[in-house]
Amino acid sequence: xxxxxxxxxxxxxxxxxxxxRTAIESVFTLNADSVESVYGSKLRLRSGQRLLxxxxxxxxxxxxLQLTQYALSxxxxxxxxxxxxxxxxxxxxxxxxxxxxxxxxxxxxxxxISLLAKIYTENVxxxxxxxxVHGAREYLEQSAHANRIRACLxxxxxxxxxxxxxxxxxxxxxxxRQKYVEQARKDIGLAPQ
Numbered sequence: 001x002x003x004x005x006x007x008x009x010x011x012x013x014x015x016x017x018x019x020x021r022t023a024i025e026s027v028f029t030l031n032a033d034s035v036e037s038v039y040g041s042k043l044r045l046r047s048g049q050r051l052l053x054x055x056x057x058x059x060x061x062x063x064x065l066q067l068t069q070y071a072l073s074x075x076x077x078x079x080x081x082x083x084x085x086x087x088x089x090x091x092x093x094x095x096x097x098x099x100x101x102x103x104x105x106x107x108x109x110x111x112x113i114s115l116l117a118k119i120y121t122e123n124v125x126x127x128x129x130x131x132x133v134h135g136a137r138e139y140l141e142q143s144a145h146a147n148r149i150r151a152c153l154x155x156x157x158x159x160x161x162x163x164x165x166x167x168x169x170x171x172x173x174x175x176x177r178q179k180y181v182e183q184a185r186k187d188i189g190l191a192p193q
Contacts, residue, residue, distance in 0.1 A: 001048035002156030003070035009148050010135025017108070019047055020148070023155035024107050026162075027116060028099045030092065038162055042187060049184040056177045066134060073131045074153065075170050078160035080127045087123055094119035110144060117150035124157065125150070 002023050008015050022044040032038045039045055055063045081087055098115040105111050125131075131153060139145045173180070 001045070001051065002152045002159060003067045003074070004048070004051055005152040006070055006133060006149050006156070007064070007067060007135070009145050009152070010133050010140055013136070013139040013142070013145055015148065016047065018044070020152070021108055023152055023159075024113070024116065027095060027151075027155050027158045028102070028107075029158075030095065032162075035162060035166065038158075046188050049188050052184045053181055053188075053190070056173075057181045070131060070133075070156070072170060073129050074156040075160045075163070076129055077124055077127055077131070078157050078164060081124065081157065082161075082164070091119060091123050094123070110147070113144075113151045114147050116154050117147035120150040120154040124154070 001019050005015050005020055005023055022039055025040065026038050029038045036042060051067070055067060081091065094115070098112055098119065101109075101112050101115060133140065133149055140149075
């Protein structure tokens, strides 16, 4: 979902408010006892599950290679973050500070998004692989859109952390592709193929 939000903001300057809220709120759930508690409910993940079906099923619509590249890069960046305990602590402190702002501002307020973007810029953006976001210059050059993109990338790293905590790896995405597609189809009420 985060990769799709990045693509949408970068190419059209627009985004789905509900998906954005789900992605950004997940960043603030640092200690969760279940996947559902990170995202609020399975219902909030429906559009992400639909996207997963499109990206991994190999049928119907062709997968968006840019989304795949973003997702794989986020998995690599999460791995680099995990290897640096000082970096993780800086990110955690930044997220806790941003969370305090939510006592005064909505989660999607520019002030909160800006702080999350700053956390990404100061702690992650210089790691390799650097994520190069492709889109329309008119949107990429607007600071509000750039901040949203960076905040969504931070949310993508949060999702990558959760994926790893659940036993996921980059290679499991490929080897277990059909299983994940079938589960996503079931969760969103589509007939199995």
